[in-house]
Amino acid sequence: MSLMVSAIGQGLLWAVLGVGLFLTFRIxxxxxxxxxxxxxxxxxxxxxxxxxxxxxxxxTLLAFIVGSLAGLITGLLYTKGHIPILLAGIxxxxxxxxxNLRIMGRANxxxxxxxxxxxxxxxxxxxxxxxxxxxGTLVMVVVTGIVxxxxxTQLGQGFIATGDNQTMARSLGINTDNMKIMGLMVSNGxxxxxxxxxxxxxxxxDVNMGIGIIVIALASIIIGEVAFGDLTLNQRLVxxxxxxxxxxxxxxxxxxxxxxxxxxxxxxxxxxxxCMMLPVFKQAFNFKHxxxxxxxxxx
Numbered sequence: 001m002s003l004m005v006s007a008i009g010q011g012l013l014w015a016v017l018g019v020g021l022f023l024t025f026r027i028x029x030x031x032x033x034x035x036x037x038x039x040x041x042x043x044x045x046x047x048x049x050x051x052x053x054x055x056x057x058x059x060t061l062l063a064f065i066v067g068s069l070a071g072l073i074t075g076l077l078y079t080k081g082h083i084p085i086l087l088a089g090i091x092x093x094x095x096x097x098x099x100n101l102r103i104m105g106r107a108n109x110x111x112x113x114x115x116x117x118x119x120x121x122x123x124x125x126x127x128x129x130x131x132x133x134x135x136g137t138l139v140m141v142v143v144t145g146i147v148x149x150x151x152x153t154q155l156g157q158g159f160i161a162t163g164d165n166q167t168m169a170r171s172l173g174i175n176t177d178n179m180k181i182m183g184l185m186v187s188n189g190x191x192x193x194x195x196x197x198x199x200x201x202x203x204x205x206d207v208n209m210g211i212g213i214i215v216i217a218l219a220s221i222i223i224g225e226v227a228f229g230d231l232t233l234n235q236r237l238v239x240x241x242x243x244x245x246x247x248x249x250x251x252x253x254x255x256x257x258x259x260x261x262x263x264x265x266x267x268x269x270x271x272x273x274x275c276m277m278l279p280v281f282k283q284a285f286n287f288k289h290x291x292x293x294x295x296x297x298x299x
Contacts, residue, residue: 007252011245012136013197017213018240019143020190020218025221026236027163028183033089034074035191036219037096038067042192043199044100047109049127049298050200056117060196067192068094069187075181100207108206116200132201139197140241143190148234159183160233191217212265216271220244222275247271 017039023239024032042063049059077088101107123131126257126285149155152258161169162179170177191213223237231239254267 001130004249005133005247008245009129009132009136011248012241013132013201014134014167014194014216014248015140015241016194016197017217017246018224018244019140019147019237020187020194021214021217022221022237022240023183023187023190024045025149025218026162027028028180029163029205030085031073031089031214032074032184032187033086033214034096034184034188035089035214036094036210037093037100037214038070038188039195039198039208040100040205040207041096041103042067043172043205043209044109044193044207045192046196047111047199047205048103048105050111050114050116051109053233056115056200060117060193060200063196064189064193067195068189070192071184071186071188072090072181073209074162074188075184078184079177079180081165097207107208108204109207111200112203115164116203117197118200135197144237144241151233177247187283215265215268216247217220219247219268219272219275223247223250224274226275226278268274 021035024030028043040056045066046059046063050056051284074088074092077083077091079084080081083091123134126134143264151160156172159179160170161172161174162176166176220240220243222243223246224239225231227243227246228239250271251264251268255261259267
């Protein structure tokens, strides 16, 4: 039971990454590799700030701002420098590795004995692992609500239109470059915000903790879409959180089956690949079923 509660709590905390990546991967329709660096950037910023006496709340918000700045740089390289988005993200990701080391001063920093969002009288009074469930639920309700509200505004509709059809969006007077930059800033800000939450929950930040992050965020999106089928845009944002929780359950089952924890990234990639290929399998199955039914009719 405690492992299931822990999986739910972890799923809720990591769901922030899925919502952040959803903005670029699904709405703007491109893969942003910057997230591999902004996750540890947010963690490093938050942990360094807390270690220097800053309030955990302020440190977490600071992580969002720093992540947004990284997204801004990627956006400028992409829109103004005309560097392909994949390469722009890789360039910022590479640069951020050194930035993270500068911020922390070493490869990893512990929060042992420091105040965090998870260390207060209310959360510490909850049963084991329920602190992450409570805080994760609160964060996801607020984050998802804000994103849904934003997408319903005129600015948000312009952002969606940019991802749907850039030519049409420009003909309507929408500055598509600004929309892309804004999307990258908000996306990477949320990824860094998620990094700050996870670092506080884990009790440390490590310069290498961003490896494979894009796979985890994609898994939240893909699993949520596959599990719940055709959804509206707002429903898909909610499904990201549920997909993140389901993904954590999958990992829990994998570990229960006796697989090595060192193989989690490999297994995550396999699970994600299978989920992304499900429509192909379904289409092939339907074709065989129709073909078989046609043959039976002819007989």
